[in-house]
Amino acid sequence: MMVGLFVVGGAIFQTGLAKMLSSRILKLAGNSELRLFILIMAVTSAIGAFVSNTGTVALMLPIVVSLAASNPHMNASRLLMPLAFASSMGGMMTLIGTPPNLVIQNTLTDAGYPSLSFFSFLPVGLICVVVGTIVLLPLSKIFLSKRGAESRTGKHSGKSLKELVHEYGLSDNLFRLRIPAKSVLKGKTIVDLDIRRRYGLNILEVRRGEASQHRFLKTITQKLAEPNTILQAEDILYVKGDFEQVNAWAAAHRLEILDGRASEDIRRDRSLDFYDIGIAEIVLMPASRIVNHTIKEIGFRDKFNVNVLGIRRKKEYLLQDLGDLRIHSGDVLLIQGTWSDISRLSKEDEDWVVLGEPLDEAAKVTLDYKAPLAAAIMILMVAMMVFDFIPVAPVTAVMIAGILMVLTGCFRNVEAAYKTINWESIVLIAAMLPMSLALEKTGGAEFISNSLVNGLGSYGPLALMAGIYFTTSLMTMFISNTATAVLLAPIALQSALQIGVSPVPFLFAVTLGASMCFASPFSTPPNALVMPAGQYTFMDYVKVGLPLQIIMGIVMIFVLPLLFPF
Incomplete structure (x- = not known):
């Protein structure tokens, strides 16, 4: 019992x-x-x-x-x-x-x-x-x-997810767009959109709708935006980039923007959800083999299935056009991926060190959409x-x-x-x-x-x-x-x-x-x-x-x- x-x-x-x-x-x-x-x-x-x-x-x-x-x-x-x-x-x-x-x-x-x-x-x-x-x-x-x-007064290792979101200002240039039933994007893959070349935007995550419309059986699935991901009606896309470009892309494809320019304060206060996908910082070792290579050349996405969201270089935060940026010794990268993929990065300890305990942070994330079900049980x-x-x-x-x-x-x-x-x-x-x-x-x-x-x-x-x-x-x-x-x-x-x-x-x-x-x-x-x-x-x-x-x-x-x- x-x-x-x-x-x-x-x-x-x-x-x-x-x-x-x-x-x-x-x-x-x-x-x-x-x-x-x-x-x-x-x-x-x-x-x-x-x-x-x-x-x-x-x-x-x-x-x-x-x-x-x-x-x-x-x-x-x-x-x-x-x-x-x-x-x-x-x-x-x-x-x-x-x-x-x-x-x-x-x-x-x-x-x-x-x-x-x-x-x-x-x-x-x-x-x-x-x-x-x-x-x-x-x-x-x-x-x-x-x-x-x-x-x-116990020791605190690493920054919390909230602290990382606030420090890198992720809410400031991250927008949520919903694909309506009549959108031309329905059935297309991410690679078909060519969004990075045409608009300078990145789709970081696809939030798939509920498996059931019943509130007690609600399930949220988070997926990293992979090139072959097929988009469906009611999917929510997490898009990073300039608001004007996001607006232009949304208008061209009849997408609904959930976070408009008028609600910037709301977006800044809104906490991002990290149910299946999380974020963490990695600091590069002085003798790292990836120093002086660009983010595109390193291939974080292909090799480790993670996105690079930002770079902290001394007191400067770099958040835009990261693909062509060259990595310097001592840079701290903010990466995004599934919790298991982030955890796997910590085993590649020759080139970098993962700050904090990603799996411990994952354990602290609450599955709040399941709260009504837990209450009923x-x-x-x-x-x-x-x-x-x-x-x-x-x-x-x-x-x-x-x-x-x-x-x-x-x-x-x-x-x-x-x-x-x-x-x-x-x-x-x-x-x-x-x-x-x-x-x-x-x-x-x-x-x-x-x-x-x-x-x-x-x-x-x-x-x-x-x-x-x-x-x-x-x-x-x-x-x-x-x-x-x-x-x-x-x-x-x-x-x-x-x-x-x-x-x-x-x-x-x-x-x-x-x-x-x-x-x-x-x-x-x-x-x-x-x-x-x-x-x-x-x-x-x-x-x-x-x-x-x-x-x-x-x-x-x-x-x-x-x-x-x-």
């Missing part, structure tokens, strides 16, 4: 859906750091009330990481641990929010008591969220903000997990969603989906399962719980309930919260009956102690999920989670008898 959730979360990030949702949240929060923090806690806990806490974190993780990247005043490390905790707190609001809630429900009904309703947990859950938010605000600021600042997954009338197990729902994300093209390829899985977290949680099983099977867990509860029974119901709460809380640090609830629920029931009080507050103490465990990354899957992304250490959980766990326990011991009297 966790593997599937990593894939779904990766697709939400890869399609730009995370960025879209995070920008909406950012708009609501404005410039207020406090409002942003409260908003994330509220949204996460609301989702956590209906979706498993692991699923909630997997959905929100890419959104929050994207949010932190967009906001200079906020870092991901300050938000991710509270995100994990909020998903557990939200789980306390409904019957299905977390497995221990169902465990205590079964224990009550098996003992002949009336069953709890779906929203019996709501008052308890709301108090958890409010207390958690108030406590986490200062704790996260004190202990987690610095860590985020350190992680931001995510909603389908959540629906399958929430509604009982859909006969699909949660793990099956997650795996179906993960496979659909890959099959519908929300990832570039299967390898990209595979890379989103954080195997460190998977192994970490899997390795904790035998340990919890060993404690359970050897009777160690039962011995600890029995002795603690028996020792506190004579001090009254409040002391006994406190003992049950903190025993559950302590055991959950070593055993899964569901296993702890299964062990302690019958003990809590019997303890309440022995002293003649209602077992309901005692059983709520069990589910709260099992779910509100924050002091260790191993306590719950959400805690482990955010560990690598937030770059947390074990001590970070102790510093932030332990005070929260203790305060939450103290508050709940006094609140539970008020909500569910003894």
